[in-house]
Amino acid sequence: MMSTNINCLNNSGTRLSSVVPARVTSDQNKVHELTDMDLAMKLHYIKGVYLFKSEAVEGLTIYDLKKPIFQLLQLYFTAAGRIRKSETGRPFIRCNDSGVRIVEAHSEETVDELLAMAIEDSSVFNGLAYNQVLGPDLAFSPLVFVQQFTWFKCGGLSVGLSWAHVLGDVFSASDFINMWGKFMAGHAPPKSFRLPEPGRKSQLPTLSISGTPCSLKRVDSVGDHWLTTNNCQTKMHTFHISAKKLDHLLSSISCPPSQSAKFSAFEVLSAVIWKSLSKTKKENSEKIQIVTICAKNSREGELELPSNDMVFSTVEADFSVAKAGVSELAELIVNKRAEENGIIREVVGRDNGNSDFIAYGAKLTFVNLEEAEIYGLELKGQKPVYANYTIDGVGDEGGVLVLPAGPKYGKGKARANGGHLVTAILPETQLAQLRNELETEWSIA
Numbered sequence: 001m002m003s004t005n006i007n008c009l010n011n012s013g014t015r016l017s018s019v020v021p022a023r024v025t026s027d028q029n030k031v032h033e034l035t036d037m038d039l040a041m042k043l044h045y046i047k048g049v050y051l052f053k054s055e056a057v058e059g060l061t062i063y064d065l066k067k068p069i070f071q072l073l074q075l076y077f078t079a080a081g082r083i084r085k086s087e088t089g090r091p092f093i094r095c096n097d098s099g100v101r102i103v104e105a106h107s108e109e110t111v112d113e114l115l116a117m118a119i120e121d122s123s124v125f126n127g128l129a130y131n132q133v134l135g136p137d138l139a140f141s142p143l144v145f146v147q148q149f150t151w152f153k154c155g156g157l158s159v160g161l162s163w164a165h166v167l168g169d170v171f172s173a174s175d176f177i178n179m180w181g182k183f184m185a186g187h188a189p190p191k192s193f194r195l196p197e198p199g200r201k202s203q204l205p206t207l208s209i210s211g212t213p214c215s216l217k218r219v220d221s222v223g224d225h226w227l228t229t230n231n232c233q234t235k236m237h238t239f240h241i242s243a244k245k246l247d248h249l250l251s252s253i254s255c256p257p258s259q260s261a262k263f264s265a266f267e268v269l270s271a272v273i274w275k276s277l278s279k280t281k282k283e284n285s286e287k288i289q290i291v292t293i294c295a296k297n298s299r300e301g302e303l304e305l306p307s308n309d310m311v312f313s314t315v316e317a318d319f320s321v322a323k324a325g326v327s328e329l330a331e332l333i334v335n336k337r338a339e340e341n342g343i344i345r346e347v348v349g350r351d352n353g354n355s356d357f358i359a360y361g362a363k364l365t366f367v368n369l370e371e372a373e374i375y376g377l378e379l380k381g382q383k384p385v386y387a388n389y390t391i392d393g394v395g396d397e398g399g400v401l402v403l404p405a406g407p408k409y410g411k412g413k414a415r416a417n418g419g420h421l422v423t424a425i426l427p428e429t430q431l432a433q434l435r436n437e438l439e440t441e442w443s444i445a
Contacts, residue, residue, distance in 0.1 A: 014103060014104065014105045015103070015104040015105075016101060016102070016103055016104075017066075017101070017102045017104075018098075018099045018100070018101055018102065018142075019066055019069045019070060019073065019099050019100055019102055019146075020070070020073065020080060020097050020098065020099035021070065021073035021074050021077060021080055021097050021099070022070035022071055022073070022074055023074065024097060025073075025074060025077040025080070025095065025097055030094075030095045031084070031092045031093065031094055031095065032078045032081065032092065032093040032094075032095055033092050034090075034091055034092055034093065034166060034353070035307075035308065035345070036344070036345040036346075036348040036349040036353065037308040037309075037341065037344065037345060037348075038166050038167075038308050039090075039091065039166065039348050039353040040216060040308075040344050040345075040348045040357050040359055041165040041166055041169075041308050041359060042091070042134075042164075042165070042166040042226055042356070043219070043222065043226055043227070043228040043356060043357070043358055043393045044165035044358070044359065044360055044391055044392065044393040044394075045132055045133070045162060045163065045164055045165055045391070045392040045393055046161075046162075046163040046164075046165055046169075046170055046173045046389065046390075046391055046392075047129035047160070047161065047162055047163070047389065047390050047391070047392060048129065048160065048161040048163070048173060048174065048177060048374075048387070048388070048389045049125050049128045049129055049158060049159075049160050049161075049386075049387065049388055049389075050158065050159040050160075050177070050377055050384040050386070050387045051111050051114070051115070051156065051157075051158050051384050051385050051386040051387070052111075052156055052157045052158075052159070052379055052382065052384050052385065053111060053154075053156050053382075053385055054154055054155030054156050055380075055382065056156075056157070056379045056380050056382035056384075057155070057156070057157040057379055057380070058155065058380075060157075060379070060380075062104060062149060064184070065149050065184075066102055068180055068183035068184045069100065069102070069146065069180060071183050072176070072179055072180050072183055073097075073099065073100065075179065075189060076176055076179075076306065077095050077097070078093050078095060078143075078167065078306065079100060079143055079144045079167060079176065079306070080095075080096075080097050080098060080099050080100060080143075080144075081093040081094050081095045081096055081097075081098065081143065082094055082096060082098050082138070082139050082140065082141065082142075082143070083134060083138040083139070083141065083143070083166075084138070084139060085138075088352050088354075089352070089353075089354045090352045090353040090354065091138075091166075091353060093143070093167075098142070099142070100142055100143070100144040100145065100146055101130070101142045101144070101145045101146070102145075102146050102149070103130050103145060103146070103148045103149070103160075104148065104149050104150075104151075105127075105148050105149075105150045105151070106150065106151045106152075106153075107150050107151070107152050107153065107158075108153055109152060109153065110152050110153055110154035110156065111152050111154055111156035111158075111385065112154070114152070115385075115386060118238070119240070121237075122236055122237045122238040122423070123235070123236060125388065126236075127148075127150075128148055128150055128158045128160040129145075129148065129160035129161060129162045130145035130148065130160065130162040131162070132145050132162040132163075132164065132392075133225070133226060133227045134164055134166075134225075134226040135222075135223075135224045135225035135226050135227070136223070136224045136225040137224070138224050138226075143163075143164045143166070143167050144161070144162065144163055144164070144167070144176075145160075145161075145162040146159075146160075146161060146162075146177075146180075148160040157379075159177070159377070159384075161173060161176070161177050163176070165308070165391070165393075166226075166308075167306050168305065168306025168307050168308055168309075169306075169307070169308050169309060169310045170310075170367070170369055170372060170389055170391075170401075171296060171309075171310070171369075171371075171372055172305050172306030172307060172308075173306070173389070174372050174373060174374060174376065174389070175305055175306070175373070176306065177377055178373060178376040178377050180377075181376070181377040181378050181379065184379065185378065185381075212343075212347060213312075213314075213340040213343045213344050213347060214290050214292070214314045214340065214362070214363055215292040215312045215313070215314050215340045215344065215359060215362055215363060215365070216312075216340070216344050216347060216348075216357050216358075216359055216362055217357060217358050217359075217361075217362035217395060218355060218356070218357055219356050219357060219358055220356070221355070221356055222356050227393075228356075228358055228393045228395070230395065230396050230427075231396050232396055232427045232428070232429075233427065233428050234394060234396075234398070234425055234426060234427055234428065235425075235426065235427075235428045235431050236390055236423060236424065236425045236431075237423070237424055237431055237435060238388060238421050238422065238423045238424075239421070239422040239423075239424070239438065239444055239445065240405055240419060240420075240421055241269070241405075241419045241420045241421075241422065241444060242405075242418070242419040243418045243419040244419075245419065245443070245444070246265055246419050246420055249268060249269075249272075249442070250262070250263065250265065250268055253268055253326050253327050253330065254327055255327065255331075256327060256328075256331055263327070263330045263331075263334065264370065265370065265402070265420055266366075266368045266370050266402045267330045267333050267334055268326065268330055269402050269420065269422055270291075270293070270329075270330075270333055270366040270368075270400065270402065271326045271327075271329035271330040271333060272326055272438075272442060272444075273366075273400055273422070273424070273434070273438075274288070274291055274321060274329055274364070274366075275321055275322065275324060275326060275329055276434055276437040276438055276441065276442075277364065277398075277426075277430065277434055277437075278320075278321035278322040279322045279437060280430060280433035280434060280437055281430070288321060288364055288397075289316060289317050289318075289321060290314055290315070290316045290317075290363050291314070291315050291363055291364045291365070291366060292312060292313070292314055292315075292359070292360075292362065292363045292364070292365040292366070293312075293313045293314070293315055293333060293337055293365075293366050293368070294310050294311070294312050294313075294359075294360075294365060294366065294367045294368065295310060295311050295313070295367075295368040296310060296311070296368065296371050296372075297309045297310060297311050310367075311339055311341055312339070312340050312341055312344060312359060313337035313338055313339045313340060314337070314338050314340060314363065315332050315333055315336050315337055315338070316336070316338075317329070317332060333366075344359075358393060358394075358395045360391050360393065360394045360395065360399040360425075361393075361394035361395025361396060361397045361398055361399050361425070362395050362397065363397050364397045364398050364399075364400070365394070365397070365398070365399040365400070366399075366400050366402065367391070367399065367400065367401045367402065368402055369389065369401055369402060369403035369404075370402060370403065370404060370420075372389075372403060374387045374388075374389065374403055374404060375387055375404070375406060383406070384406060385406055386406050387406060388403070388421055388423060389401060389403065389423070390423050390425065391425065394425045396427060398424065398425060398426035398427065398430065399424075399425045399426075400422060400423070400424050400425075401421075401422070401423040401425075402420060402421075402422050403420065403421050403423075404418065404419075404420060404421070405418050405419045405420055405421045406418065
């Protein structure tokens with residue numbers, strides 16, 4: 001069954017256009033070699049949605065919104081390129097300034113109406129970021145769609161980003177859209193900003209390791225249509241945990257004597273969901289003994305952007321997860337991670353990047369986005385009232401993204417308290433069971 005999104009908004013008047021770099025960025029024969037980590041992510045797509053109230057966009061025209069993208073692509077020239085294949089079949093990016101797609105639309109809802117609907121059904125956001133898939137004509141498939149500039153009847157605006165994961169991870173995608181906002185405000189890029197030079201391959205040394213990483217799953221060949229298939233229908237839901245609720249949850253989890261520092265929100269929320277899902281999957285509990293943790297690379301030194309530099313690690317429990325305490329699971333997540341980036345690069349590189357894999361959902365995957373500057377995008381000096389990211393192409397074991405919430409999202413008093421968003425992408429039946437378990441046991445809805 002295909003992993004597709006359904007447009008749940010009443011959108012009208014959709015228009016597509018293209019934006020290219022303001023000037024020719026390089027010889028069009030220049031190429032950007034994709035790393036083995038890039039190719040491990042090629043069947044995944046990143047989507048971001050930002051909602052702004054009318055005062056943040058009052059007086060702005062579509063030209064005002066598109067003009068900074070010309071400058072942006074001077075920096076992110078790889079995002080304006082297209083996928084090609086070498087004589088050996090290995091994909092690469094030709095830096096030919098073909099540009100990115102812009103999608104304009106109008107919605108009959110208001111921003112507040114959309115946020116109210118999203119509390120019960122997060123799929124209402126699906127229509128705000130373009131449903132992008134690379135191929136089957138790879139040479140003509142844009143790597144980035146900046147959609148939707150979607151105008152709401154209240155005068156508010158949604159900015160949606162659809163980003164091919166082969167370009168870079170969520171941190172790279174977020175930095176891309178934040179830089180667009182800085183160009184809109186007339187700011188120059190920071191001097192420390194560094195992008196790869198065309199034709200240069202930025203790849204870490206690969207260790208010679210045998211075996212298969214738990215965090216990666218080989219799938220049937222997809223050819224030039226980079227779309228994965230699932231065995232069951234998946235669905236997404238975003239849980240909002242207010243700052244007050246989160247503080248209460250963190251204070252209720254006692255750290256063991258071996259744990260010198262307090263657990264982070266990501267560690268505790270991941271442990272809660274790991275335990276809750278294990279209780280709902282009694283017949284297949286062995287499948288959830290091992291989970292994947294995906295987190296920002298803390299390596300010292302300057303990193304190129306965009307890049308797939310997040311660290312994929314696995315954590316294995318040798319006891320019943322359903323019966324374990326949250327602190328036990330959180331301690332495992334902190335202290336028992338086994339990094340797999342090296343073996344991922346080894347496996348993908350064995351056949352020169354010609355095989356196809358999925359990473360998110362190969363095992364239940366927890367993605368730590370607490371350090372991502374999700375609210376770094378500003379329009380006219382104002383931050384979005386809501387921002388969120390999700391990932392397409394997640395496998396049957398599911399994925400969970402943990403990221404900071406904005407100051408005005410949630411119910412009642414929680415609207416002013418920030419907190420965290422937890423976006424779960426799971427088989428539909430499992431998601432319904434998880435929602436019930438979290439609401440019953442943890443008062444998380």
